[in-house]
Amino acid sequence: MVSQDKGFSDRLSTAQNARKAMLERVRAKPGADDPAVAERKAARQAVSTAREAQLAERESAKIVEQARAAAEREAQQAAEQEQRLAQEASEVVERAERAERQIALKAEQKAARDARYAARKARK
Known part of the structure; x- marks a missing residue:
């Protein structure tokens, strides 16, 4: 096994190096006025x-x-409404024609009955 006994100064230097590395990463990021950042922002805006x-x-x-x-x-x-109205109108006309035929038939039957009655009276 590798000995992991580190002294206080080793730990301090490791922490110092880690802070420096983080600071370098932050500094390495481009700023808001960087043309590449502005270009990416414009591209995102265009897509949006x-x-x-x-x-x-x-x-x-x-x-x-x-x-x-x-x-x-x-x-x-x-x-559909127009078709229904046309159908209802044709049914009304058909009923009226049927009623007229019925009236004509009854008048014809009455005339025939009256003629028979008159013929019978004439024979007597």
């Missing part, structure tokens, strides 16, 4: 703007599709 534009476009397309579907439903309902 493009994403927002796509979302807005999708939302507007969705609204247009909903409006189209609603107009289509309304047109279909109007056509």
